[in-house]
Amino acid sequence: MTKLVRNIVALVLALIVGTGVGVWASTDIREALGLDSVTESNNTKVITAIERQEQVVLLSTSTQGLAEERAQTNWLGRNIYGTGRTQFVQYNYRAKLGIEARDVTIEEKGDNQFLISIPAFIFIGHDNVQFKTAIENNGVISWITPEIDTSEMISRILSEDATNAQIDENRGLLQEQAKSFYSGIVRGVSREAELEFEFR
Template sequence: MNFFKAVVNFFKTRVLLWPVLLLNVLLVVGTGAVFAFGGLNALGLSSLFSSSSNERDSQVVQAVTRVQEVALLSLHIEGVTRNESNGEIFGVEVPESKKTTLIQYKFDAKLGIDGTQVKIEPTGADTFRVSIPRFIGIGFDNPKFEDPLESSDALSWLTPSAVQTRMMNNVLSDENKQKYITQNEAALMEQAKAFYSGIIASVAPDITLDFEFAG
């Protein structure tokens, strides 16, 4: 009888241990969840305070224009551009403050016409008039500028250095394009005649052409 009571008391004790074991399991799982949640929060906070950079260049083509530029002449140009400046104090030039900058350059200047503006109109049975628009500077190919050379007087430290990009832009300016056109106008006219005469003769060799150039 005493043995039977002892066995019953043993099983009663084990049954009462389940809530304790369950509570321990819940505590372990809860603690793990807290650490996991805390870890996620830590990751979240670290990402919150981290930094990153990203650069993008977005371009959109707004319009496409057909260009039919006809190059008639290519001029190889070589030269030296020069800039001289003096220091001033209160608007008065300082003696011995001259600073001279020289840049040697070379490039090919292309001259021609806008082919879309050329008109070919019949003037008789076998004659046509070819109207040539104004000559234009198409562009500069293979520009090369050497390193600048600078000479200075004793007080040249009062004089700011020349802006080299401005000197280069002056060399490749529209004014210079027009100067090259004026200097080579006769050659441009002859080349325009030869160019269009060759094209038309390949199709209709018996046609007589009369050329008219824009003033």
């Protein structure tokens, strides 16, 4: 490393430390003068429509895990020591999987014979969602690294890709549940009905 590069690195680190000291000093001055920060928030909500849903929950899956996120500040392609942030978020939730009942068709194929066509399985909603920060570890000058966005982590955990993966993993069980559910309905009317199922 040349002398010029060493001087630049030293200058950058001095500016970083100086900024931190300035922030710390200004905080002490505010406390000494008895100044407080006041934050106000307002939330206005208008319900514009209520739509009746005809969805059938066939399966409820329980998921728990520990998500990790790391952030670091780099300079000239190298990590700056002490700027790292690490956060572990513990989570658990239940995902409700099922079908749109209005898209199910029951077709008579012969004498007491029926074809029941089941639409694609869908994600219906989350239940008992819980998230909490389990561990947070920050370097000595991590304040120069942007804070980790916990809400973004949660969005990834509850994303459409994640729910689609749960549908794929449980497809066999979902099909069994759909057969059982609609067999009960049809055989409640005709005990001797012969049923055939197709899954779209």
